Amino acid sequence: MNELNKNNDGIPQTAPIKSATFTDPINAEIRRAAATGIYDIRGGGAKRKVPHFDDLLFLGASISRYPLEGYREKCETKVTLGTRFAKKPIELDIPITIAGMSFGALSGPAKEALGRGADAAGTSTTTGDGGMTPEERGHSSKLVYQYLPSRYGMNPDDLRKADAIEVVVGQGAKPGGGGMLLGQKISDRVAEMRNLPKGIDQRSACRHPDWTGPDDLEIKILELREITNWQVPIYIKIAGARPYFDTTLAVKAGADVVVLDGMQGGTAATQDVFIENVGIPTLASIRPAVQALQDMGMHREVQLVVSGGIRTGADVAKALALGADAVAIGTAALVALGDNDPRWEAEYNALGTTAGAYDDWHEGKDPAGITTQDPDLMARFDPIAGGRRLSNYLKVMTLEAQTIARACGKNHLHNLEPEDMCALTMEASAMSGVPLAGTNWIPGRTGDY
């Protein structure tokens, strides 16, 4: 073929068409699997497009609703988590928290930066698989201690040092799945904290070793409260899977706070097939969870923290308007610290990727020095500057959410409500229970088209 679409006799031919089913990335993955014999493991959340907060809009004020004056009239952002049973609930200045990310997946200085940034913005951070590090405890004045299936580093002293305890049942990136930290990242320190030999692949269990089902969970929570003298709130983290039932069962089991993580939620490392194919979108998870709380008369009594793909103040405002009390961020916090920054493009290229797509966090080669245990790479990351960037970003998101709330006439972010919004697509409308823009129609529920 000399010229495209013509054969040697100059007769026009059909253009080469690539399959919408067998796309280049799919074919590349087939070749990779065939060559290596292992599934793709990566970090991050679902990369496929799913209905999300972008598919919702705020209506703003109008004749029937008047707005608040930007810079003059106050729009409160404070939130208290854990008011149901705990003697010492967590009081946050902003409704944006830092989600649990493990030491092991992240370096010690990265954990320190999360603590610094969150503290400066008046919010909390969360430990992760791998236990509590002095870096994070030292710099985060509100630290949530995760109680995970692996129980790596779990001990009663750290438990009593925590400002809240988060029992992790599931993560949006992998509902029903455990964790994976490949050998390269098991440094001496990580190995010691996890009681494991150095350099081996380390699998985190998918299920708690000493309880199964909601009735056991209730007793487990009793034990944790007894050990911590009923002082601190107990959160239960669930993946977006069956949000109505899981929220109901979490409340029945005695949760002070439910943390709900949708499928876009990041992870340090798991199988790509898991990330992309298990769980439901964040947008679809919120209303059923809120409905469950309302049906039990527990909305605002048991607080709901939503995570999975929160990036902007608009996302925060939308999650809150759908009924959440607060949100949590993982991936966005890492980006604020400097993850996937184009300044490292040459090095991302050398790793066969590009800034914005780098997700092999489990390999420990992060050019930005955040998701690594390599001393040379870690040294690139300055926890003080990183903390500053994170606090700036958290403050910007808060200002953005306030801007929207004022435009809707709300003097507290929590006064935002579904009625302040409309949906751009039928999918988003059905999932979030707000009407399609320009109509009063919610597919599957009410109204005429």
Add this chain to the structure above:
Amino acid sequence: MQTLDMASTELREVNSTLQSQKADTNQRTWEIINPKGSHAIACGLDGPIEVTVRGSTGYYCAGMNKEATVNIDGSAGPGVAENMMSGKVIIEGDASQYAGATGHGGLLVIKGNASSRCGISMKGIDIVVHGNIGHMSAFMAQSGNLVVLGDAGDALGDSCYEARFFVRGKVKSLGADCEEKEMRPEHIEILKDLLERSGADAKPEEFTRYGSARTLYNFDVDNASAY
């Protein structure tokens, strides 16, 4: 000896009384009467006291124990001594599922039988069971020693790491990546000490040692069927 009667004292009060006994306490011996299978009895203890529970307990008795000795004069429900750090927990009767789960240290002695998943995910604890243990015991066990004077059920030590298992009786089956190991002099020493400390009438030479074959430590596609 101080007595706490659960017929008239709430769990919260029982536990906070015991938890507040630290290293310098002079009230070192306690008994709990009428436990009636309550959950979370004597959990989170943090000092060198000795507590005897007169009767059977529910879930998570002596959970996360540090330094204390807890005797259960009866049988224990699920998760007894879960995540124990140090000290000693001795059960006169049987123990339900997940005994000693994720324990980091200390000694757990079960004079009767233990159910399934005994020593699951253990991280340094020593467990001595005078009777038998159930299936999936020591699943993903990381470190520490599990000694069984009787028999072990199916899938002992599945996906284990560096923990050691010593069984005197029969093992119904070994789990993935768990194999029989040579009993060397240092193992006889470890075993002798544990048998002595747990009042077990058995000779180290009668036991067989099991542990990780270490073939699943780093992923290899040719082992895929074992995952």
